[in-house]
Amino acid sequence: MAASPSQKDNSAFSLRKVWFDPNVRALVFQLLTVAAVVAFFYYIVSNALFNLDKRGITTGFAFLEQTAGFGIIQSLIDYDESKSFGVAFLVGLFNTVLVSFIGIILATIIGFIMGVARLSSNWLISKLATVYIETFRNIPLLLQIFFWYIVVLTPLPGPRQSLSLFEMFFLNNRGLYVPKPVFEDGFGLVIAAFVAAIVICIVVARWARNRQETTGQQFHTVSFSAATLVVLPLLAYFVAGSPVSWEMPALKGFNFRGGVTVYPEFIALLIALSIYTGAFIAEIVRSGILAVSKGQTEASVSLGLSKTQMLKLVIIPQAMRVIIPPLTSQYLNLTKNSSLATAIGYPDLVSVFMGTTLNITGQAIEIVAITMAVYLTISITTSVLMNIYNRKMALVER
Amino acid sequence: MSVHEFKPDLPPPSSSLGVVGWLKTNLFNGPVNSIATLVLLYILVPPLWSAFQWIFLNADWVGDSREMCTSGGACWVFINDRFGQFIYGYYPVELRWRVDAFFISLAVIIGLLVYEKTPQRAKLGIFSLTIYPIIVFFLLNGGVLGMEPVETHRWGGLMLTLVIAIVGIVAALPFGIVLALGRRSEMPIIRSFCTIFIEFWRAVPLITVLFMASVMLPLFVSEEIEFNKLLRAMIGIILFQSAYMAEVIRGGLQAIPKGQYEAGEALGLSYWQSMGLIILPQALKITIPSIVNTFIALFKDTSLVLIIGLFDLLAVGQAALADPAWLGYSVEMYVFVAFVFWLFCFGMSRYSIYLEKKLHTGH
Incomplete structure (x- = not known):
């Protein structure tokens, strides 16, 4: 929509024309915005640097290497206080x-x-x-978390009076204790069988789709896949001689030892x-x-x-x-x-x-x-x- | 010549009428449903009945100490005793009339806005979004017209919850409009700035925003400017909320047919004229239900301010649990606070559904 030369009036270059040119305006507005954003960031960054310096806070990411020195109750990877x-x-x-x-x-x-x-x-x-x-969708989530944590899980009995299911699962105010699987040598075979089952399912599904498109005949892909995924690993499990044993949680002293502990904080959340x-x-x-x-x-x-x-x-x-x-x-x-x-x-x-x-x-x-x-x-x-x-x-x- | 006379219609079979008919079509239509109904009733009735007994029949309602709670049901005496704190937080008792004035004026304004025959409803709406919040701030904060100042750290309870939610929504509205227009702008730099801003705040959890506001804001400004805790939380909430608001308004802008934009241009209106006079009035009207929905989300999210140490309704309740005189009544507190939140949110969600139905004038 730029003003074309033929439309120009006698004054070849009038400021008025430039001012009302949408392209020029767009450019000006955008430059102003960029300037404002840059100025804003300059302001907060310079203030932050000044304030950090004044309070003696170091900057940079070097702290990630330092020793943490605090414990964490639940950790999926190897962690203790000496880690960073x-x-x-x-x-x-x-x-x-x-x-x-x-x-x-x-x-x-x-x-x-x-x-x-x-x-x-x-x-x-x-x-x-x-x-x-x-x-449930009209009550704040935070309140619900507190409710499950403080009202439902905290008043559970202590370890000695744990609620138990089949003497394998124990629930008390310190958490839920479940048996922990211990994988022995032959377990790789089961995993291999499972991977093989997945591959077979994909191949069969592709074959079934092709056949249906060409001949119209259907194949029970879902039931077949389900059966393969269950039967093959199960077979491998028995062939390898049941390579999984279970470590049962047991009451020792004042608390349970062994098994996997699911903490009440986790359950409530x-x-x-x-x-x-x-x-x-x-x-x-x-x-x-x-x-x-x-x-x-x-x-x-x-x-x-x-x-x-x-x-x-x-x-x-x-x-x-x-x-x-x-x-x-x-x-x-x-x-x-x-x-x-x-x-x-x-x-x-x-x-x-x-x-x-x-x-x-x-x-x-x-x-x-x-x-x-x-x-x-x-x-x-x-x-x-x-x-x-x-x-x-x-x-x-x- | 005999005229053939129709026999009167037979009444419908008694099994499809009245209570029996209702039961038959809704609860016992077919064997599977009948069994499901009976099993559910068997499972549900005893706990519901004991909950009912706990809340109403066996509950203690009046008194002034825990000794009054003897009947084994809910101890509403606890809530009664703390009621002032739940509503007003730590606001000075003799100045509570100011909070009451806020509550009453709010109720009146909302009532007038909801009632469709109110004269000058649009003007009232604009008043309640612009001048009213300022009046309320001076009313609650004091310090003018000889009113005793009440510092914000004494604000709390339901009043603080309402203040945060309302300020959040009122302040986020203009930002949201600007951001939504910016995101639909044809200028690439402005569009990308707005998109980045919106997507950034929508991607992060509110807690991180609140943490950021409470630990980083003081670093970002020069030392002379002091932010109190409430103001910091509000800045965080407004930034967060305006991104959500922008997306809602963008939805409304997209729903306006292209012909409306073209009509504006054909009339020779400038960008702001055509937005202000043609597009935005229509777009905002159809987004009101969605705005109410974001307000519900914000209202629930205000409870998060307890993590940075403000005393909203839930935080006052948590604090009351620690009172040694009233140990062990946490269920009552949670039920009461949940009920208050539920009442507000459920009411607003009904209103938004009603508006949606009213606006849905198509087939």
Whole structure:
């Protein structure tokens, strides 16, 4: 839309014309914005440097190499007080990933069950699902975490009066104790068998699809895959002579020894996250199912599909297209919300790094930047994957 | 010639009418559903009944100490005793009328805004988003017109929860509008700045934002400027919330048909005129339900300020649990606080659904 030479009036170059040229204006506005942003960052960076210097806080990332000197109750990797802050960071990161991963699985299960239940023709079931959804998504997550931690788990009996299941699982106020698998020599064979089963399934699925496209004959891919995935590793397990033994938790002195300890902080956080996010997922599932128009059901009935075929081939694929984008954002929310762990002392990334490490080292800027960068990476990766998925699943309209 | 007379319609079978009919279609339609209903009733009724007994029948309601809680049910005496703190935090008792004035004026304004026949509703809306928050700040903070100042560290309870949530939403609205317009702008630099800003704040958890605000803000400004804890938390919340607000408003802007933008240009309106007079009024109207939804999320998220040491409703409750005179009544506290939050959030979500239905004028 630049002023063309033919439109120029007698004064060949008038300031007025330049001022009203949209391109010039756009350039000026953008330059002003850049200048303002640069000035803003210059202001805060110079202030930060001055203030840090004045308070005698060192800068840089050298602190990651220093000895941490604090213990962490739950750690997936080898950690003790003599390890560095960098290792502590990894411990926190893995704990965040662990609770988010299990939480996502549980929340999905709860959400799908409740979402379908809300559409049930049974009044009691659908009302129960509604009550669940409306109760838990309207109460702050932090309150729910406190509730599970302080009201439900803390008053459990001490180790000597533990609640036990089959003398294998023990629940007390120090956590849940479960048997720990100890892998012996031949276990590699089982893993190999499992990998082989996965490969076989992929090959068979591809073959079945080709055959269906060329001849129209169907193959029970799902049942076959399920059977292969179970039977092959099981066979390998017995061939290798049962290479797994279980280390049972046992009461020794005042506490349990052996087995795997699941800490109450973890349990409380996990329950609260799954129930809270499950309520949101249930609503997403419900609206996804309702979004498939009635004509689709009627069309599949008139094609003579069975009820299972109808669900598998017509309803679920279309509902998933609506469900998956908001579902991913709920997964991201769950991961972000796992940072509320700080409030009850579960050692997640924020608690270990932004909490303890920040208090010891005082290097606020570096620590906040690293923590935020972690969440940014998780979130950006997810949204990139999501965009690829959306492009693949987008309706191709003629 | 005889006229054929129709026999009167038979009444529907008694099993499809009334209570029996309802039970039959909703609870006992088919063997599977009947079994499911019976099993669920068997599982649910006893715990629900004992919960009901605990909350209402066996509960103690009045008194002034834990000795009054003898009947084995809920001890609402505890909540009663602490009620002032739950509502006003540590606000001076003799000045609580100021908080009451805030509550009442808020209720009146919201009532007027929700009621559709209020005259000058749009002007009232603008007033409540601009001048009203300033009045409320001076009312609560004092220090003018001879009102005794009350420092923000004494604010707490439901009042603080409401203040944070309302300030968060009111201040985030203009930022959100600017960011949303920026993200849809044709100028590449402005668009990318806005996109980066929005995506950054949406990617990080609110806790990290609050931590950042409480430990990093003081480093970023020159020493003379002092931020109190509440102000720091609010800056964090506003930054965070404006990113979410921007996305909501962007959704509204995208829903406006292209013809409206073109009409604005055809009329020779400038960018700001066409936005202010044509696009934004329509876009904001259709985003009100989504704005209410983000407000619900923000309202729940205000409870996070307890982690950086502010005393909102939940934090006051947590503090009350530590009182040696009232040890062991945590369930009552959580049930009460959860109920208050639930009431607000559920009410707002109903209102947003109602608005959505009203705006959904299509087929």
